[in-house]
Amino acid sequence: MRTLIYIIVAATTIISCTDKAAVPQDWQFEKVIELDGINPIGIAMDGNDIFLSDGDHNRVVKVDEDGSVLFEMEGFERPMHIDFGESDFEITDKVTTSLLKERALFIPEYGRDSIAVMRDNKMDYLVLQDSLDAPAAISVFEDEIAIADFYPNRVLYYDGKEWISIGTEGKELGQLYYPTDVQITENYIYIADAYNHRAQVFDKTGKAIAIIGADQKINAATGIYVTDNEVLLTDFENGRVLIFDMKHQLKQIIETNIDKPTDIFVQDGLMYITNYRKGQLIKYILKDITHE
Template sequence: MNKWIYIIPIFFGMVSCNENDDQPKEWLFEKVVALDGINPIGIAADGNDIFLSDGDHNRVLKVNSDGDIMFEMDGFDRPMHIDFGKADMQITDKMKTSMLKERALFVPEYGRDSIAVMRDNKMDYLILNDSLDAPAGISVYDDEIAIADFYTNRILYYNGSEWMSFGKEGNAMGDFYYPTDVQITEDKIYVADAYNNRGQVFDKTGKVLAQFGQDENLNAATGIYVSENEIFLTDFENDRVIVFGMDYQVKQVLETSIDKPTDLIVIDNMLLITNYRNGEMVRYTLQPIASEEK
């Protein structure tokens, strides 16, 4: 009988936790973090470490959550939307190896038509049997890599064994008009189709599956981020971020303190958005939706 005295409270505690986990949540504005002298374009994270590309000053910086610069790397030519991943693809032979297992920072250089690979504060370049023309975004997922190639209106995709290309200039589904950002997930590839003012979704053969945001009056969809449950798309000229569910329906529109957003990332329950115009990082947090009092 005494056993039940302990089991029952634990059971109800578990129910309470599950109910809390299932409670609807929304993104709420928390604060603006000033970035002194930084004009951020791309944002990426390695664990809790935050990295920003500053295309106007040809550098990539590591900052803390308060926007303080921890260190910076220069020598880039217009770095754009960046990402972290395993450096297990071929790079130039300056590193004397073609298969690197350590994590590295991949930096598309819009002005140099190349992909820089940063490891241990050393810069090298991704080997491609293809020509880039203003790469604007990159995504690395396990052994896969995708590059948004701005002026060729395509995605260059490495599936772990070979490279392929998909997309062309146009406004039909599957076409692009200056893609600026891309993200690979377990089974899909998401693209910010900037000047078609939408996001697009492809399978890993390059077949288009869906478009979204095309009815939301977007004006330059520059950055995309896909979390486990949501898709985020920046609306650069309209100073907002639109949050979609995995069904591509709008869940929330974020506008507070957002000014010319270029990119964004989710770290745990924190959403960080880069404000290009004012040199800022805007922080939102995921909070339970307050229930109305009856």
């Protein structure tokens, strides 16, 4: 009898945990953060610090939760989708060459065809074995790098040992048309295939795996962010963010206060969306869906 009671208790506990894990959630609007004189294109976070690329003013700024500028870095030429990373990448200050071994901010310069690297308030440049033509985004994951190379319609990917070029111009699976954002995950490379109006997924050999959002009437897929559970994609001209599950099925569309979104960042149940045209950050929060 005692054994039976233990089994019943254990089963009840498992069911309870499963029910708790199965509580549905969605993203809900939290607030508008006004940005004075900033037209944000890209966003990255370092801990709780928010960094924005302001391509219209050739700078990167750090802001607080109220949108106040804490400091700014100037001297860039059209900075785009930025990312933080740390690994042993070769960089140069155009005088000396060294290996990057500490955390740094990587900044694609669309107008200079280069990748700036900011560390310790010093600007260096990433050393590449290939030339860029309007780099629009960068993703850094451990010892890997991916760069969305806008005009050549490709992504340059470094797997830790060598560089490969992913994509050619076109509309078929595996082809790109002006990629504007990219993110590396544990197993895949996700690309915002802007003017094919979709996202694409590649493995790390450069093989195309899937298309995301082709049936959603997206008009310029400019920004992408991938979590453990979701793929989030900005729909620039339609003023919305589309959220897909990991099987690439649409889960949710959010539109409240979103206008010309260019990028997204998700951290600890919070989502920040860059409103390029209005100079705003839009904050959403992930909440349980409750039913009356």
